[in-house]
Amino acid sequence: MGTKERRQRQFAEREQLFLDTARELIRESGLLSLQMSRIAEKCEYAVGTLYQHFASKEDLLLALTTVQAQEHVGLFQRVAQWRANSRDRMFAIGVADKIFVQRHPDHFRIAQYALCEVVWHAASPDRRQDFLEAGKPIGQIVVDIVRDGVRAGDLDLRGMTPQQLCTGMWALSSGTHNLVHAEGVLEDFAVRDAYRLMCIHVQALLNGFGWRPLTDPADGAALDTLINRIKHEVFHDFCSES
Amino acid sequence: MGTKERRQRQFAEREQLFLDTARELIRESGLLSLQMSRIAEKCEYAVGTLYQHFASKEDLLLALTTVQAQEHVGLFQRVAQWRANSRDRMFAIGVADKIFVQRHPDHFRIAQYALCEVVWHAASPDRRQDFLEAGKPIGQIVVDIVRDGVRAGDLDLRGMTPQQLCTGMWALSSGTHNLVHAEGVLEDFAVRDAYRLMCIHVQALLNGFGWRPLTDPADGAALDTLINRIKHEVFHDFCSES
DNA sequence: CGCTGAAACTGAATCCGGTTCAACATCCGC
DNA sequence: GCGGATGTTGAACCGGATTCAGTTTCAGCG
Numbered sequence: 001m002g003t004k005e006r007r008q009r010q011f012a013e014r015e016q017l018f019l020d021t022a023r024e025l026i027r028e029s030g031l032l033s034l035q036m037s038r039i040a041e042k043c044e045y046a047v048g049t050l051y052q053h054f055a056s057k058e059d060l061l062l063a064l065t066t067v068q069a070q071e072h073v074g075l076f077q078r079v080a081q082w083r084a085n086s087r088d089r090m091f092a093i094g095v096a097d098k099i100f101v102q103r104h105p106d107h108f109r110i111a112q113y114a115l116c117e118v119v120w121h122a123a124s125p126d127r128r129q130d131f132l133e134a135g136k137p138i139g140q141i142v143v144d145i146v147r148d149g150v151r152a153g154d155l156d157l158r159g160m161t162p163q164q165l166c167t168g169m170w171a172l173s174s175g176t177h178n179l180v181h182a183e184g185v186l187e188d189f190a191v192r193d194a195y196r197l198m199c200i201h202v203q204a205l206l207n208g209f210g211w212r213p214l215t216d217p218a219d220g221a222a223l224d225t226l227i228n229r230i231k232h233e234v235f236h237d238f239c240s241e242s
Numbered sequence: 243m244g245t246k247e248r249r250q251r252q253f254a255e256r257e258q259l260f261l262d263t264a265r266e267l268i269r270e271s272g273l274l275s276l277q278m279s280r281i282a283e284k285c286e287y288a289v290g291t292l293y294q295h296f297a298s299k300e301d302l303l304l305a306l307t308t309v310q311a312q313e314h315v316g317l318f319q320r321v322a323q324w325r326a327n328s329r330d331r332m333f334a335i336g337v338a339d340k341i342f343v344q345r346h347p348d349h350f351r352i353a354q355y356a357l358c359e360v361v362w363h364a365a366s367p368d369r370r371q372d373f374l375e376a377g378k379p380i381g382q383i384v385v386d387i388v389r390d391g392v393r394a395g396d397l398d399l400r401g402m403t404p405q406q407l408c409t410g411m412w413a414l415s416s417g418t419h420n421l422v423h424a425e426g427v428l429e430d431f432a433v434r435d436a437y438r439l440m441c442i443h444v445q446a447l448l449n450g451f452g453w454r455p456l457t458d459p460a461d462g463a464a465l466d467t468l469i470n471r472i473k474h475e476v477f478h479d480f481c482s483e484s
Numbered sequence: 485c486g487c488t489g490a491a492a493c494t495g496a497a498t499c500c501g502g503t504t505c506a507a508c509a510t511c512c513g514c
Numbered sequence: 515g516c517g518g519a520t521g522t523t524g525a526a527c528c529g530g531a532t533t534c535a536g537t538t539t540c541a542g543c544g
């Protein structure tokens with residue numbers, strides 16, 4: 001009796017279709033004008049069927065965010081496997097973020113919305129749980145890098161937990177996304193490449209915690225060299241350009 | 243003919259009434275269940291009148307965020323006037339943020355929502371402009387502190403612009419707010435006081451840029467002493483408790 | 485004063501899009 | 515080929531934001 005399995009598989013495939021279509025519609029005409037009936041129509045299903053998969057529109061948006069978070073985890077895993085010193089690997093986490101955002105420019109605007117209290121609480125508890133599960137490996141990977149750093153003697157936490165240190169990296173990244181997406185803000189600040197700037201701040205932060213080998217945050221050439229090295233050694237198949 | 247002026251004043255007062263009431267309703271029963279008709283009802287006006295002031299619900303939410311941003315500016319101005327070395331003043335910006343959030347716990351959840359692309363673009367252009375204007379002094383104050391630091395010889399920007407340095411502080415703060423409000427995230431990370439942790443990261447970041455006098459980010463006692471000194475010297479009337 | 489027209493206010497009606505669910509279709513095991 | 519379980523459908527429902535035709539208010543005027 002493979003019937004049940006087939007059914008499940010088809011169900012999962014259809015869910016993916018809905019999610020892909022939703023993402024497409026968002027890319028085409030924005031999150032603002034996303035309509036459940038349009039998604040169903042474009043997939044040639046009835047709205048009722050769409051609601052078999054997602055308890056509400058918010059639920060769908062959170063599901064979409066979760067899928068993208070999983071891709072995000074993939075990038076981080078590459079970093080985890082990269083053979084380099086702990087400091088460079090930690091820095092590479094920032095670069096992974098930069099690359100992820102460049103490859104999925106609309107991810108953040110969806111996530112920012114989906115994770116707002118209003119939308120988050122309108123999604124189903126299961127979906128919320130799924131999202132949190134999907135994000136866990138990220139935390140784990142980053143914490144492990146910190147532990148490696150301590151073990152290798154590159155870093156002395158001096159009473160901090162690895163999680164506390166990670167929170168700073170995370171806040172820096174999350175905050176950069178925010179600023180990038182708040183139109184009219186960075187423009188006034190004349191910041192061109194916000195993610196390159198984020199890399200500089202990551203370096204400064206890591207220096208500030210005394211994570212060796214220290215780097216010179218003002219040395220733009222060295223920064224670019226390192227970023228390119230990471231792009232080449234870790235994300236070669238993602239970035240053809242420079 | 244003071245008639246026109248009186249009218250304008252009354253109009254402004256009523257707008258304030260609407261905003262205060264909206265904030266109250268949000269505090270009582272959450273952003274999710276905020277209804278335009280309820281706001282009007284509670285103010286004893288018709289919905290139509292409410293719509294004389296705000297082009298849409300989103301417009302109202304952004305207006306609310308703007309009002310709070312103005313209060314935020316007030317805290318920063320105190321820091322600007324504080325007589326202390328540049329490094330401590332920069333740090334005090336972080337403390338101002340911490341205090342602001344503690345005094346207005348719901349501000350961030352509203353702002354986070356209102357600044358999402360979806361809501362932002364549903365607000366009227368005028369309202370968006372107002373918000374950006376309201377935020378400008380913040381940028382100015384922080385940039386000025388950086389310039390002071392350079393002038394005093396505490397800091398060498400080495401090619402960076404003051405704005406670029408500020409962006410890091412800002413991202414750290416904005417990101418911390420995000421993490422705090424994403425339930426289930428910091429809990430897993432066993433981070434108790436996220437804003438105190440943010441202060442540690444601010445110190446690390448400033449150290450990383452070589453902003454003198456350097457501090458020891460792991461010295462919790464010194465951190466608390468400095469925070470308390472700032473609370474006492476700058477925000478004495480805001481924080482009675484420790 | 486009362487009159488008048490413009491400006492402000494009102495809230496029932498409209499509109500929109502998310503959500504539901506009774507009816508219909510399909511599939512499986514017998 | 516039958517019966518029921520399971521899946522699908524989309525028109526109807528519903529809540530709440532938004533509108534606008536009718537009503538009220540009031541400054542200015544004769």
